Amino acid sequence: GAGVSQSPSNKVTEKGKDVELRCDPISGHTALYWYRQSLGQGLEFLIYFQGNSAPDKSGLPSDRFSAERTGGSVSTLTIQRTQQEDSAVYLCASSLWSNQETQYFGPGTRLLVL
């Protein structure tokens, strides 16, 4: 595709429910990143994929958060048993290789946990 796409654009869920957020990177990009943007914490790194493997999961805030990537393309970020503090915009970015310095971002998913 022309750019990074994310779905859904917005998600409202109840506390305790699980949610899945999807990211489609730019075609041919092997590196994929998830970031979270919240009022209190600003923009923070969550996890990075090179191909289907995740060399750096250091930013995942708790074991309720997990992510996978299949076929070296689409990635899914899953949040189990959502809490109100999970409310944020979740941004996905991709780059051609992990050692290519420019990351291109998707429009994000705004998650609201009630």
Added chain:
Amino acid sequence: AQTVTQSQPEMSVQEAETVTLSCTYDTSESNYYLFWYKQPPSRQMILVIRQEAYKQQNATENRFSVNFQKAAKSFSLKISDSQLGDTAMYFCAFMNPPGFGNEKLTFGTGTRLTIIP
């Protein structure tokens, strides 16, 4: 750990004027990358400009240019002939060089820029 500081939470400027956004960072590395991203109300993060630390020449992209002062660890963004479409949040970001094993972006807290008609 690397840190990025943007000391101007908000700025406003008249259309067609020039504005400079400040950014400082802290790192012990000598080679790295610096970026300015723009985030309009649409939420899409858009790359404005990037700078490789090993390059002495300041990067420019049309109306956007940077003043990279490596010794001072300063990386300011100058927007010339500002336009209404420049209204957005601007984030300064730092990244270690390839192969360092940590290719994540570290962001500053952002500067909200408003262009006044």
